[in-house]
Each structure stands twice: as C-alpha cells, then as structure tokens.
Amino acid sequence: MIRILVSPAIIDLSVEMDRIEAGHSAGAIATFTGLVRADAKAEGKVETLELEHYPGATEAALHALAGEAEARWSLSGATIVHRVGMMAPGDRIVFVGTAAAHRGAALDACAFLIDRLKTDAPFWKRETSGGEARWVEARASDDRAAERWRDA
Amino acid sequence: MRVLYFAWVRERIGTSEEVVDPPAGVETVADLIGWLAGRSDGHGLALAAPDRLRAALDQAFVPLDTPLGDASEVAIFPPVTGG
Structure with a gap:
C-alpha cells in the first residue's frame, strides 16, 4: 500500500507509524525523518524555512518513486509525507516509511526513497x-546519493 | 501553451504562470527558454543561464533539449531542493 501526502500540516509520527504497521504482514519497518536544521550561516541562524512545490507534479513524482521502491524491494507498504509552507528549525519536513518482510529490503528501500526524493x-x-x-x-x-541507486 | 515558473525563476519573472504562443522555430524546451528570455527584463534575468534551469513537460521532468511536441504545460524552475 502506497501513501503519499504533501501538506502544510505538522507531521504526526505516531499516526504515520500506526498506519504503516497496520494491515501489513511485514516483519520489518524502516523509517526516515528529516528536520529543519538551525544551521548557523554568515547572516545568523536559520529563522524560518519555506517549502514551495509544484502541485500535481510533486504527488506524481512521489507516487512514481514509491511504486519503483515497492516493485524493486517487494514492499508491503511505502509512505512518503512531505510538509510544505512555513516551518521553523526543529520541525519535521519529511517522513519516509517502508514495510517489507525483512530488514535489508526495508532499510534499502527507505534510503532509496529519501535519496531519490531529493x-x-x-x-x-x-x-x-x-x-x-x-x-x-x-x-x-x-545528486551523487541519488545516482548510486541507478546502477544496481 | 501554459508556462509555470517556480522559486527564484518565478520571483524574477514576477508571475507564477502565463499563457504563451511561441513562433515557429521554437521546437525544444531550450528554444522556448531562449524565446521567453526576450519577453521582459525580468524574464531575461530569470532565464539568462539555462545551465541553472530545469524543466518539466506536462508535469514530468525532462532534459532541456527535449522537443516540446504537443505538451500543453511547461514548467521552468531551478534544481530541486526538497527532503
């Protein structure tokens, strides 16, 4: 089951974890959470981060990636939730979750999804x-991180 | 043909989308970018360096040398920075 969500809402980890664990016969779940960094710049610390996207094309691209991962690693579930709009340091930007029979497939598929999403x-x-x-x-x-998944 | 702009391309041009009717001879995405660059100072500023631009035809990413074909929506934007 593929779940794609692009939304300005705060990403609720417990809801996403419950969804990916429920209804699957998976033995392994792997997840990745990306946060807004408060990197110190020459100009000072990051105060806000705004995410713009291409509605329609974004969801289509994420669906295509999740479908590719599902086929390549025989996943029983793949979730990509990406936040858009205004955020502050520490906020969750992205959540990726994969469900598979065993850990190797779940971990590799999760790394593939976040690398290629970028x-x-x-x-x-x-x-x-x-x-x-x-x-x-x-x-x-x-680009190099995404490229390594194209060779195999 | 509908043209969409995102991020700093949108800001420099001053609009997020416009409808254009390119002349004969504008065959690829790169041709379109070159033609659009002459529409205003803002277009010129946004589109001056095609090597810093990426594009999508009907919502799918394509290289800039791709023929426009019968695409109805073209998007022009900087390299993506999500995740």
Whole structure:
C-alpha cells in the first residue's frame, strides 16, 4: 500500500507509524525523518524555512518513486509525507516509511526513497536568516546519493 | 501553451504562470527558454543561464533539449531542493 501526502500540516509520527504497521504482514519497518536544521550561516541562524512545490507534479513524482521502491524491494507498504509552507528549525519536513518482510529490503528501500526524493521531486527551499531570505542551492552530494541507486 | 515558473525563476519573472504562443522555430524546451528570455527584463534575468534551469513537460521532468511536441504545460524552475 502506497501513501503519499504533501501538506502544510505538522507531521504526526505516531499516526504515520500506526498506519504503516497496520494491515501489513511485514516483519520489518524502516523509517526516515528529516528536520529543519538551525544551521548557523554568515547572516545568523536559520529563522524560518519555506517549502514551495509544484502541485500535481510533486504527488506524481512521489507516487512514481514509491511504486519503483515497492516493485524493486517487494514492499508491503511505502509512505512518503512531505510538509510544505512555513516551518521553523526543529520541525519535521519529511517522513519516509517502508514495510517489507525483512530488514535489508526495508532499510534499502527507505534510503532509496529519501535519496531519490531529493533529486526527483519538485520542491524548493527558501531560508530566512538575519531577516534575509535566500533560495537554498541544490548540492552535488545529493545528486551523487541519488545516482548510486541507478546502477544496481 | 501554459508556462509555470517556480522559486527564484518565478520571483524574477514576477508571475507564477502565463499563457504563451511561441513562433515557429521554437521546437525544444531550450528554444522556448531562449524565446521567453526576450519577453521582459525580468524574464531575461530569470532565464539568462539555462545551465541553472530545469524543466518539466506536462508535469514530468525532462532534459532541456527535449522537443516540446504537443505538451500543453511547461514548467521552468531551478534544481530541486526538497527532503
């Protein structure tokens, strides 16, 4: 079962964990949670993070990734919840959960989903620090992390 | 054809979407970007460096040398930064 949610609402971990554990015959659940970092910049600490996305295309991209993971690792469940809009340091941005028969498949599928989400889904981050807003630049390390899943 | 802009591309152009009718000869996404760049100073500023841009045709990511074909929605944006 695939669950995709893109929403400005706070991500409730207990609700998401209950959903991914319920109704599956999985022996293993792996999860990843991403938080807004309070990285210190030259301008000062990050005060807010705003997430823009491409409605429709975002959900389609996440569905495609979850479907690919489900087929490749024989998952019984895959959840991707991504928050959009205004956030503060410490807030949850993203939750990925995978359910499989054994831990290897669940852990690999979870890493695949978060690595590929960073390069394949249309989200853009804008940080404010010292009262100045700036768009976050894409990182080459994220491209390399996503690329490693294409070889296998 | 509907063109959507996101993030700093949207901010520099000053609108999130517009409907355009490109002339004959505009065949690929890169051609479209080059043509759009001449529409205003803001378009020129946003679209001056195509190597910093990415695109989607009918909501699917494509390389900039992709033919527009009969796509009805083109999106132009910076490299993505989610997760």
